[in-house]
Amino acid sequence: MRTSMLKSIVRRSSVPGVSSVSRRGFASGSAPERKVAVLGAAGGIGQPLSLLMKLNPLVSRLALYDIAGTPGVAADVSHINTRSEVAGFAGEEQLGQALEGADVVIIPAGVPRKPGMTRDDLFNINAGIVKSLCTAIAKYCPHALVNMISNPVNSTVPIAAEVFKKAGTYDEKRLFGVTTLDVVRAKTFYAGKARANVAGTFLCLLPEVNVPVVGGHAGITILPLFSQATPTANLSDEEIEALTKRTQDGGTEVVEAKAGKGSATLSMAYAGAIFADACLKGLNGVPDVVECSFVQSNVTELPFFASKVRLGKNGVEEVLGLGQLTDYEKKGLEALKPELLSSIEKGIKFANAN
Numbered sequence: 001m002r003t004s005m006l007k008s009i010v011r012r013s014s015v016p017g018v019s020s021v022s023r024r025g026f027a028s029g030s031a032p033e034r035k036v037a038v039l040g041a042a043g044g045i046g047q048p049l050s051l052l053m054k055l056n057p058l059v060s061r062l063a064l065y066d067i068a069g070t071p072g073v074a075a076d077v078s079h080i081n082t083r084s085e086v087a088g089f090a091g092e093e094q095l096g097q098a099l100e101g102a103d104v105v106i107i108p109a110g111v112p113r114k115p116g117m118t119r120d121d122l123f124n125i126n127a128g129i130v131k132s133l134c135t136a137i138a139k140y141c142p143h144a145l146v147n148m149i150s151n152p153v154n155s156t157v158p159i160a161a162e163v164f165k166k167a168g169t170y171d172e173k174r175l176f177g178v179t180t181l182d183v184v185r186a187k188t189f190y191a192g193k194a195r196a197n198v199a200g201t202f203l204c205l206l207p208e209v210n211v212p213v214v215g216g217h218a219g220i221t222i223l224p225l226f227s228q229a230t231p232t233a234n235l236s237d238e239e240i241e242a243l244t245k246r247t248q249d250g251g252t253e254v255v256e257a258k259a260g261k262g263s264a265t266l267s268m269a270y271a272g273a274i275f276a277d278a279c280l281k282g283l284n285g286v287p288d289v290v291e292c293s294f295v296q297s298n299v300t301e302l303p304f305f306a307s308k309v310r311l312g313k314n315g316v317e318e319v320l321g322l323g324q325l326t327d328y329e330k331k332g333l334e335a336l337k338p339e340l341l342s343s344i345e346k347g348i349k350f351a352n353a354n
């Protein structure tokens, strides 16, 4: 099969009407060179995520990889007059080129859920995809920060860790399960109930909503800590329970609404772009960059766990603890552990058996 590669050079310029100084304090021309690779870039998440990464002034090179379809996506995105040079890569023989020199690799490759499926039902297909992509990452960009979006995240992150261990390249500071969408949802739902400002704007003096979400990324393993939400609000136990359940079922809500046409793509692209931006800021030495992520962890007895993570020049700088939990949250934490552990072990077992 003939595959083609498209390389389109985009002249560096700032977006008209948008300040050339990003909120990270770099003028776009002075930010360090950073290459970001998106694997699965032609998919439902991959396309809008590629667009959002093209808008990020911290990115100087954007490599868009998929098994097919990336020349078109790359040609399209490359016409946007922002800093980064865009290149499209299609087919396995071009994967190495896509990855070489990458600082951050974002992986939204794999099949999404249909109604009635759990994220774990995706394991059989996505585990193999993630394993082969991570084998290539170990070979071509072993020092990149890896942002794993492909489900089931509770298993795909442990698979990636095992692949990297076998290749001798594993660095626990550089592997992240992207759970940002859980935080995005918790913030949105909480702001609605607490009548708070959902996101900070220059014009609004109300503080921006923040909600840590810990555990994992599937059903009850998603544990939003509304007791630590800011700004504080006087919500009843019933309201907290309803918010918790809605956050845990947020993915299913979208899967059902899409009725067989996939799962969250647009909100996930937004969440993925926020997390990748945080990784880039950390790499660039911006202080106090904190996001929740599913990482190797000592916060509980489980080997991987999502919690607040401080990002720095080498990836994870510090895995932050859980803070004070309510009895309801403590119960949720104990309840999620068996399922999360079994998903982690399933991933490890797969990686070592195949």
Ligand SMILES: NC(=O)C1=CN([C@@H]2O[C@H](COP(=O)(O)OP(=O)(O)OC[C@H]3O[C@@H](n4cnc5c(N)ncnc54)[C@H](O)[C@@H]3O)[C@@H](O)[C@H]2O)C=CC1
Pocket: 039, 040, 041, 042, 043, 044, 045, 046, 065, 066, 067, 068, 108, 109, 110, 111, 112, 113, 122, 126, 129, 133, 148, 149, 150, 151, 152, 153, 178, 179, 180, 181, 182, 217, 262, 263, 264, 265, 268
């Ligand atoms: N972590 C999270 O919060 C979320 C994760 N997801 C997961 O993200 C994944 C992707 O979802 P969508 O974009 O909606 O699916 P999609 O089917 O629209 O796109 C997936 C893309 O991956 C590509 N792909 C398949 N095998 C590949 C390989 N070996 N190398 C490179 N690319 C490959 C496909 O060609 C396709 O373009 C799913 O597993 C989904 O469950 C979805 C939403 C949220």
Ligand SMILES: O=C([O-])CC(=O)C(=O)O
Pocket: 112, 113, 119, 151, 181, 250, 251, 252, 254, 255, 263, 264
């Ligand atoms: O629910 C799904 O299958 C996709 C996902 O992970 C989410 O939307 O949180």
